[in-house]
Amino acid sequence: MNSSEFHAYLGGNEGEGPLVVFLHGGGYSGLTWAPLNDALTKLVKCQTLAIDLRGHGCSISDDEVDLSADTMAKDISDIIEDHVKSLETHPEVVLIGHSMGGALAVHASLEGQISGLIGLVVVDVVEGTAMDALSSMQSFLRSRPKCFPSIENAIEWSMKSGQVRNSDSARISMPGQLKNTNSNQCVAVEVPEKEPEITKNGDATSSLPVTSEDSIKEEEEENEPKEKQFKPPTPTDTSPVKPYAWRIDLAQTETHWTGWFTNLSSKFLSVPATKMLILAGIDRLDRDLTVGQMQGKFQMQVLPQAGHAVHEDVPDRMAEVLATFLIRNKFAEAKDEFTPSFPAC
16 A cells, blocks of 8 residues: 655746756755756746655655655655645646756656646756766765754755865755754754645645745745745754754665666657756766757756856856746747847757
């Protein structure tokens, strides 16, 4: 029996524009998209859904290490379907995925179960580079600290290690990657109970605005527009006796890694939706994608000032790129303060 409970963050204005669905990379959580969400919803009219994927963030799954592409693609399509059903209108859908989430966005798009899918954006993942990196992934995971004395210490590590280059983003995203070893819960899930807003066969996907503290509490400020409810937390921790460890042990999921990326380039090119690939460096482009880009099968944008976590390192710049993509393809309308520029690449 499936006892999974999926958690998600909602942003933008319900009933306004397309539904932009964010899928995070391995080890991250939906909080990784908070700065980008805030920037994007100021530029275009849209509604957003950032999912904590299986085994990540605040989601609780019956099998947290079954991160196979098929299983997670099914999770994604079911969550989107149930969320859309809960809305008064059925918006068109744009999938945006980073790293592992980008690969899963491709798999979910090809399943054909996401009604109204019009756009796909993959962030800094291509088949060749990803497959090459897998051989050193276990060494990388072993090199990371296994636990942290405080959330501030974890934030400091994420900056010094180069995982994130933007300190504001690091302060937001790290809580979703950690669990409190005393409670064995994700730091971001230590909040008051809230009635689920999205259900799937009796399983729940709850959404909540986020604010700051060691754990993230719910907050709704009066007279605050919905587009600002996806609040960036600023976690702090002053207790020396509360250890924090990684929310998920990615090393245990190794059997599924190749399944995420095998034939990813050809699958991406086969998705029958308008596509964009955002990269931190042109060296990440493989032959199939180079040919596909020259044939105009997708739009490409390179943001060389960013690292792998492009959306965290330069959220304002990436928001402009995404907003232009949405407006250029007539998926969304610009807000008054944004005038898109249409790049050649």
